[in-house]
Amino acid sequence: GAGVSQSPSNKVTEKGKDVELRCDPISGHTALYWYRQRLGQGLEFLIYFQGNSAPDKSGLPSDRFSAERTGESVSTLTIQRTQQEDSAVYLCASSDRGRGNIQYFGAGTRLSVL
Amino acid sequence: SQQGEEDPQALSIQEGENATMNCSYKTSINNLQWYRQNSGRGLVHLILIRSNEREKHSGRLRVTLDTSKKSSSLLITASRAADTASYFCVPPPPGGTSYGKLTFGQGTILTVHP
Incomplete structure (x- = not known):
């Protein structure tokens, strides 16, 4: 079946x-x-959603970052007033409860803030 | 949350040789996962080994787990240039839940020369 899909694959913004x-x-x-993964750095957790539970937002670096998820489908990560340090690859993953937390990752969105 | 510590940091071999990567972790676990990342994007789950398993195979991969030593190893046999990637061992979140953020370490960078 289809894997995790992320869009856009690349985003350049000011x-x-x-x-x-x-x-x-x-x-x-x-x-x-x-x-998210900054160039040459390890993977950094941002946020996760599990069913109808309150999301774990403990990894969001500032209040400029927010995310929403509609039911058990699409999620949107919003970064307001982008800064150059936000440049990174943003990876999304999903998992099926009961499978040992195996996470399936998308190809990521490469964000470049000029 | 805990992360695995991979050793060596980097490994360079010729095609056809075997590659062995080691992992240590700090607290008791009920399973351990290995992931691979190519070219800085797209993490892929390779294998999950449970705490009651000492060894598990998947194709050219062999994973061992020694819970008494809190260590694991990943062996790739008959390596190929396409195996060039970073490899991560990932313990489960605290409490061994079936969901939750994963914490990735620095990984082992494997380079397979054609």
């Missing part, structure tokens, strides 16, 4: 603009995760 990144998880997966 400092101070808002951006929206989209993630379509694998159908039926109840959990959805956002991570």
